[in-house]
Amino acid sequence: MKSINEIKEISTRIKRDVIQLTSHNTGHPGGAIGAADIIAELYFSRMNHDPKNPDKEDRDRFVLSNGHICAALYSALARSGYFPIEELKTLRKINSRLQGHPSRKDLPGVETSSGPLGQGLSIANGMVLGNRLKNINAKVYCFVGDGEIQEGQIWEAVMTAGHYKLHELCLIISWNDIQIDGRVKDVMNIEPIADKFKAFGWNTLEIDGHNLHQIRAAFDLFEQFDNAPTVIIARTVIGKGVSYMEHKPVWHGKAPSLEEAEVALQEIGPSSFGEDLVF
């Protein structure tokens, strides 16, 4: 397991990749930057996976349900070794394996195609059920945005996971209170989140989604639960670390200009993990 300081460097690298990629290639920077800390911990410390053998049968799986934040996933996959780092620069371009929303059949390491919100948790449930039939004791992590839990299918899947007591399942909600049309609580209030999940029979953990110690502790607790699925409600900030992006709905789907990207990279700071992309 990597040290917290190492994960911090990796998370910084993912954020730098997201800024570089979206400023050159368009995309969704805000949520991707907000997810970088959690994704760094999962891919570089937590999950049992092998970039050289993406189909390894007993691997832990990461289901990115809110596919629009895929720049962070692609960065983690490339920096793990699933495909050449240079290929990141093809994001959202024609003939690329790096689609604007993840495509499973195109890119190794992508467990399911996603993008249309609300579908990932059902698929993650099915993966847990499949692993159980094969007597594989692997974890399945599913990542959703907070606005995404307005989708009805999420609650169908929450019910199913509770019913089948899928303790191998960890749902991470990135609670940044931002969706396209404004603050989540104004657009369609989702609170109280934890109480809803408790009512469906889940274990609930609430953390600061940018505190790497809390993230690590939450995943440690999840691994100990053997009675029910776990939801980690992670308080996150859209565009975390980039002053002009934080808490601003517009940065859900707006790419920074090259000038804005320079400011963002300054504020995010350097990373000792890997090199910047060169365009």
Next chain:
Amino acid sequence: MQLSGRDGFGRALLELGETNEKVVALCADLAESIRVHYFAEKYPQRYFQIGIAEQDLIGTAAGLALTGFIPFATTYAVFAAQRANEQIRLAACYNNANVKIAVSHGGLTCGEDGASHQALEDIASMRVMPNMTVIVPADAEEAYEATKAAAEVYGPVYLRLGRTPVPVHTQGFGSFEIGKARKLRDGSDVTLIAAGVMVDKAIQASELLAQEGIKASVINMHTIKPIDTDTIIREAQTTGCIVTAEEHSIIGGLGGAVAEVLSENIPVPLVRVGTKDTFGESGEPEALLTKYGLAASDIVAAARKAISMKKS
């Protein structure tokens, strides 16, 4: 005793449970109705009740497929093809996941339940999906064969099963092969291309036409996608006109698929028998088929029209 398509499906799935350990089944609170209960009773550990939640049904099936299983997700046609349409598109088709969607209550013959439950648009919405195979078996025996074949082929399959018992016409015409139509009757004047329960009506129509001295070829087009282009072209060359018959809207289903093949390859007269851009209603299956223009006599009339267009 006559059996329905869903009966053949239930029997095949039970056998698949024995012969293929990768086969699993899911249901959305309609286990007996879709005949998945035989499998559920014998293989409870490979059966997943999802409750009344069809979007979750498809997603969960996709997840099972992505861990190497061959899930049969079962419900009624409207709740799969239409309610869970986007889940089928993304989780099953875009992933090219090995999900089999087996549905009952396709078409008017689900009868008394009425228009809300009578899927007349499902074939159109499934046929347009990339990677999807669409099969509409004619009777219980063919449903049995199609279920076995669906488990053998990789990728998403939509298997549309009838609720109503119908006579068996498909046996003795060679082995079932996805994408390869079965020719049930020879004829030189007109070709009747039918799917599902309308195969029985097409056979009846061919006998009525014979009384008028009209020789009708009858094709059982059990696979709507990939459509058997070679057979359609060969029939058009032989008889020079086509009638399609389906328990579905004439828009986008079997009739649409045949029209596409004919117009791009060998334009000959085509008359489509099916529902005419309308919903159904409650009633006995036979009465509904008659009221909505899907009786054997309607196929006869369509055949006469097609032949007259050929001559003019």
